Amino acid sequence: MTSFVTYAYFIILSTSFTTIHGLFSEQSPISLSALQMEKHTRLHFYFHDIQSGQNPTAIRIVRPPNKPVDSFGTTFITDDVLTEKPEASSKLVGRAQGIYAFASQHDSVLLMVLNFAFIEGMYNGSTLSILGRNPFKNAMREMPIVGGSGVFRYARGYALARTFSFNPKTGDAVVQYNVSVLHY
Numbered sequence: 001m002t003s004f005v006t007y008a009y010f011i012i013l014s015t016s017f018t019t020i021h022g023l024f025s026e027q028s029p030i031s032l033s034a035l036q037m038e039k040h041t042r043l044h045f046y047f048h049d050i051q052s053g054q055n056p057t058a059i060r061i062v063r064p065p066n067k068p069v070d071s072f073g074t075t076f077i078t079d080d081v082l083t084e085k086p087e088a089s090s091k092l093v094g095r096a097q098g099i100y101a102f103a104s105q106h107d108s109v110l111l112m113v114l115n116f117a118f119i120e121g122m123y124n125g126s127t128l129s130i131l132g133r134n135p136f137k138n139a140m141r142e143m144p145i146v147g148g149s150g151v152f153r154y155a156r157g158y159a160l161a162r163t164f165s166f167n168p169k170t171g172d173a174v175v176q177y178n179v180s181v182l183h184y
Contacts, residue, residue: 041152043123043179045093047161048081052170057081062101075101082116086164086174094118100134110134112143116179126150128181130159139163145181157181 050057062075082094098114116128127150132143141161148155157180164174 038182038184041179041181041183043177043181045082045084045177045179046086046090046164047096047173047175047177048083048088049078049096049171049173049175050080051076052167052172058100058171061099071102072105073102075099078114082118082177086176088174091120093120094123098130103133107135108137110136123151126152128152128155128159128179134161136163145179148181148183152181152183155181155183 048057051059057080058076058078060074061077062073064071064073077099078096080096081088081092082096084091084093095117096114097117098112100110100112100114103109103111110133112130112132112134114130116130118124118126118128127148128145129147130143131146134141134143139162143159143161145155145157145159160178160180162176162178164176166173
């Protein structure tokens with residue numbers, strides 16, 4: 001019996017912390033007390049993409065050498081305002097920072113690589129990351145939430161975007177976002 005108890009103790013001790021490939025990575029089991037409940041959060045805000053005026057929030061950084069169909073290859077960097085309501089003067093809740101590019105030769109599609117950096121309430125300092133396809137002429141677009149930080153650590157979910165207003169002469173747009181995200 002003593003040898004079985006010693007053997008069982010050795011197996012438990014040796015599997016409780018396993019080193020894989022030296023110091024680079026380690027695995028350890030998660031104790032039940034360390035588990036947290038997963039949360040589901042829904043957010044609603046407006047994204048203001050302003051290309052015109054003295055203080056644009058989206059600036060073209062790449063212009064293809066020849067005039068492509070549907071602006072293919074044109075790339076913008078952005079630091080857009082996120083507000084509670086569609087008016088630019090409404091309460092600021094964060095910023096959309098990243099890059100978007102015209103990514104199709106055949107359709108009106110953007111590749112979106114954005115971080116929503118929040119500054120309001122319990123979400124202050126937290127981010128959500130979008131990486132996905134935005135067929136911006138569609139009435140409703142769905143893009144994946146692929147990660148987050150702060151309150152949104154281990155985030156995954158989706159964002160639904162709907163154009164609230166668009167000025168074809170200036171390129172300025174206000175887009176309504178409804179975000180549904182799971183996180184710990």
